[in-house]
Amino acid sequence: MMAVFKILAICTILFTIIILNTSALIMCPEDFCANTTCTNVTSCPKGETFGTTVCGCCNTCITEIPKGEPCPKIPIIGVPPTWKCEAGTICRNGICS
Numbered sequence: 733m734m735a736v737f738k739i740l741a742i743c744t745i746l747f748t749i750i751i752l753n754t755s756a757l758i759m760c761p762e763d764f765c766a767n768t769t770c771t772n773v774t775s776c777p778k779g780e781t782f783g784t785t786v787c788g789c790c791n792t793c794i795t796e797i798p799k800g801e802p803c804p805k806i807p808i809i810g811v812p813p814t815w816k817c818e819a820g821t822i823c824r825n826g827i828c829s
Contacts, residue, residue, distance in 0.1 A: 760786070760787035760788075764787045764789065765787055765788075765789035768785075768787075768789040768790060770785075770789060770790030770791070771790065773790070773791040773792055773793060776793035777793065779795065779796060780793040780794060780795055780796055781793070781794060781796040781816065781818075782794070783812060783813065783814070783816065784812055785812060786811070786812055788812075792812075794812075794813060794814050794815055794816060795814060795815040795816075796815070796816060796817075796818050797815055797816070797817050797818065797823075797828045798818050798828065799817070799818055799820075799821045799828050799829060800827065800828065800829065801827070801828055802826055802827060802828075803815065803817055803823035803826060803827065803828050804823070804826075817829075
């Protein structure tokens, strides 16, 4: 039984290291946005709302999930989301509420 806990502890540590290293790879250099050409997004279609591109350089439209609808549970660290729950709600247990 103790071996199972040791293996679980090692897996947890390795997973943490992988996540930290992966998010470090996605970090933005200081001048990243200076070299980015943005499209002028001034409005979004129905069912979408404003979001940002990688490193927050440009505005873009992302899916807006209504209250009570399913939402992804785990975002990918370092990558801008392609969705968000409607204003006044958050993704809790896989549902915008």
